[in-house]
Amino acid sequence: MANEHFDAIVVGAGPAGSAAAYTMAKAGLSVVLMERGEFAGAKNIFGGVIYRKQLEDIIPEFWKEAPLEREVIEQRLWLLGEQSVVTFGHRNEAFKQPSNCWTGLRVKFDQWFAGKAEQAGALAIYETVATELIREGDRVVGVRTDREDGDLYASVVVVADGVNSLLGKALGIHREWAPDEVSLAVKEVIALPKEKILDRFNLEGNEGVTIELVGQTHGMAGLGFLYTNQESISLGVGVMVSDLKKKNIKPYQVLEGLKAHPMVKRLLQGGETKEYSGHLIPEGGYHSIPSLCGNGWVICGDAAQLVNFVHREGTNLAMTSGRFAGEAIVEAHQRGDYSKAGLAGYDRRIAASFVHKDLKKYQGMHALLRDVDPTIMFDKLPYAVNEAAYQMLLVDGVSKAEKQRMALRGIKNATGGSMNLLKLGYKGWRAING
Amino acid sequence: MNSVADRLYTIRFKVDEKSHLVIDDQQTCLACKTKECTHFCPADVYDWHEDEKMTSVAFENCIECGTCRIGCPEHNISWVYPKGGHGITYKFG
Numbered sequence: 259m260a261n262e263h264f265d266a267i268v269v270g271a272g273p274a275g276s277a278a279a280y281t282m283a284k285a286g287l288s289v290v291l292m293e294r295g296e297f298a299g300a301k302n303i304f305g306g307v308i309y310r311k312q313l314e315d316i317i318p319e320f321w322k323e324a325p326l327e328r329e330v331i332e333q334r335l336w337l338l339g340e341q342s343v344v345t346f347g348h349r350n351e352a353f354k355q356p357s358n359c360w361t362g363l364r365v366k367f368d369q370w371f372a373g374k375a376e377q378a379g380a381l382a383i384y385e386t387v388a389t390e391l392i393r394e395g396d397r398v399v400g401v402r403t404d405r406e407d408g409d410l411y412a413s414v415v416v417v418a419d420g421v422n423s424l425l426g427k428a429l430g431i432h433r434e435w436a437p438d439e440v441s442l443a444v445k446e447v448i449a450l451p452k453e454k455i456l457d458r459f460n461l462e463g464n465e466g467v468t469i470e471l472v473g474q475t476h477g478m479a480g481l482g483f484l485y486t487n488q489e490s491i492s493l494g495v496g497v498m499v500s501d502l503k504k505k506n507i508k509p510y511q512v513l514e515g516l517k518a519h520p521m522v523k524r525l526l527q528g529g530e531t532k533e534y535s536g537h538l539i540p541e542g543g544y545h546s547i548p549s550l551c552g553n554g555w556v557i558c559g560d561a562a563q564l565v566n567f568v569h570r571e572g573t574n575l576a577m578t579s580g581r582f583a584g585e586a587i588v589e590a591h592q593r594g595d596y597s598k599a600g601l602a603g604y605d606r607r608i609a610a611s612f613v614h615k616d617l618k619k620y621q622g623m624h625a626l627l628r629d630v631d632p633t634i635m636f637d638k639l640p641y642a643v644n645e646a647a648y649q650m651l652l653v654d655g656v657s658k659a660e661k662q663r664m665a666l667r668g669i670k671n672a673t674g675g676s677m678n679l680l681k682l683g684y685k686g687w688r689a690i691n692g
Numbered sequence: 693m694n695s696v697a698d699r700l701y702t703i704r705f706k707v708d709e710k711s712h713l714v715i716d717d718q719q720t721c722l723a724c725k726t727k728e729c730t731h732f733c734p735a736d737v738y739d740w741h742e743d744e745k746m747t748s749v750a751f752e753n754c755i756e757c758g759t760c761r762i763g764c765p766e767h768n769i770s771w772v773y774p775k776g777g778h779g780i781t782y783k784f785g
Contacts, residue, residue, distance in 0.1 A: 294773055296706075300781045301756060364785025385777030404776050422758040424772070435762055442759045444734050446699075447784040490784070499763050502732045509734040510699060533784045534699035536734035536757045 264288045264412040266587055267401055268380075269388040269425060271298035271372040274559025274576035274583075275418035277316055279375035281584025287591055289380040290410060291372060292403070294387045299368025302420075303445055303535040304573055305483050305492065307468060308362040312574035316581050317374060321357060325366035327487040328466025330359045336521065338473035338482075339644030343521045361466050361485045361492070363447070391415060391428055391555070397597075398429075398554035413596045414587050415555045418580060421538045423561035431548040431557065437500035438628055439542035439563070441480060444509045445494030446517075448529035452489050458525050459486055470570070471495070471522075473640030474515055476507055477633035482516045483570070484525065491526060493517065496539055501632055509536065541567045544621035544692070550608060551601040556583040564613055568620045568690065575613050582607035622689035630682060638672035696736045700753055708778040711751040713737065713760070714770040721747040721768065729760050729769070755780050 268279045271293035279291040295301040307330065313320050332349035353359075376382050392400040392409060400411035417425045421440065426432055459467045471482030480497030495513050502509065516522055539560075540546070546563040550556060558564070559576030566575060586603035590596050608614050646665035650658075673679040715721060722745050729738040735753045738760065740746075756779055761771035773779070 294776050296777055296781050299785050301779070303782060303785045365782050366785075368785070387773045387776045389772075422756075422761070422771075422773075434767070437762055440759075440762060442732070442734060442757060499732070499759055502759075503726075503728050503763050503765070506731050508696075508731060508736070510696065514694070531699075531702065533702045533782060535703070535782055535785065536755045536759075538758050538762075 267412040268416040270418035274580035276371040277577040277580030278584040279380040283378035283380040285588040298372030299365040302364045309359045309574040326360040334469040337640040342644045417557040421560040441496040441539045443496035444536045447533040450529040477637040479632040543624040544617040621692035626689040642668040642672035704781045707752045
């Protein structure tokens with residue numbers, strides 16, 4: 259493949275890379291889509307939820323052909339105590355027509371999406387690692403791969419190599435992520451007969467439920483998740499690496515703890531673990547986003563920290579950033595200008611979209627998680643809320659007024675007193691309204 | 693499903709002869725008080741051997757998450773991707 263020149267090389271056939279490759283190939287550009295796995299999705303995991311809007315913007319009515327699991331009609335949030343739970347949730351028939359989101363499994367989905375890019379004309383090259391960027395002066399002109407004679411040249415390189423983005427680091431646009439800019443998620447896919455899933459989650463047909471779990475993470479900043487697939491449950495937990503470093507605990511032991519929780523255990527009863535997996539999640543937020551383009555390159559998706567961890571949205575931001583990059587490159591191609599200025603349409607699109615706006619809204623969240631003792635938000639508060647609920651509902655002769663005092667005292671104590679509770683409330687409000 | 697071996701058994705591996713994970717300097721590991729890599733790795737790739745004063749690297753178990761590269765307090769681990777087509781292949785993801 260030496261000395262062949264393409265309009266674009268996309269590194270990484272995840273949702274960002276495939277969206278970019280599809281967009282460019284459809285517009286007639288010559289595109290290489292490079293993937294280190296045996297096939298697209300071979301190395302990829304997510305929670306995971308696939309949202310309609312952002313993929314529909316790329317492939318209208320994709321749900322008629324894409325491999326999806328269940329249509330999410332209910333989202334629950336559980337605050338876990340040691341043997342108890344306080345639950346919140348919202349179920350709505352309006353989430354059906356049209357669908358808001360589906361659960362999914364990466365391996366099937368990514369192969370389908372990369373296949374769409376291939377059908378549109380992109381040349382997929384699998385089992386190939388992009389080891390470095392080839393430069394001429396201040397321009398990126400191609401990628402070096404781990405294949406013999408594996409240099410490939412293009413007018414632009416789309417860096418979509420995921421959270422570990424070695425190419426992003428090679429560009430020098432970000433240093434290594436700090437341990438508090440990433441979470442480690444471990445997950446199991448647990449097979450369960452369809453009827454059991456329908457019964458246990460109060461579902462019919464293709465309906466599905468997502469549950470986010472707060473608490474029981476050994477005081478580490480993080481969340482558990484439990485999602486219903488067609489004939490399996492995706493159960494996982496992600497915790498911030500900076501917290502994990504301080505605890506002498508193995509990530510899969512945290513997951514094992516969640517599986518043993520009485521509320522979770524009965525949902526999984528009789529299930530069989532079919533797959534264990536692990537992956538980093540970029541959680542640096544707004545202030546960790548690097549420069550998004552330069553002379554001959556753009557960067558998308560996880561590689562650019564484009565994840566809204568407050569709403570556990572990532573795949574949709576990846577797809578949208580990939581599409582924007584593709585559209586900007588098509589414009590650059592028409593003008594024959596692949597410089598930073600020529601690719602600025604990517605920056606402009608991101609800035610005008612929900613991607614930038616949502617991450618900006620939560621820009622204070624990273625500092626909040628850094629500055630507030632994680633045991634307060636992820637351990638003591640969920641416990642105190644459970645204890646408060648328990649006491650209020652337990653009829654044992656103690657007066658309701660006394661119980662209310664106990665409940666409030668418990669919540670105040672969890673945060674270290676009234677002033678701290680107020681401060682935390684204020685900081686929290688600021689963090690989500692940046 | 694209690695041991696890491698049981699877990700890793702669910703993943704298909706195509707192991708390269710050469711490790712894609714390299715400890716830069718074993719003396720750094722010797723001086724390291726926390727030996728965090730032996731805890732936070734989700735595949736138990738790293739193990740400290742007190743008698744031999746060295747960290748062993750079971751790279752063939754690596755699930756390619758990248759935590760060790762970021763988490764090692766001394767940045768003492770050189771981390772690259774396994775050769776194209778090698779390493780893990782998930783079936784669900």
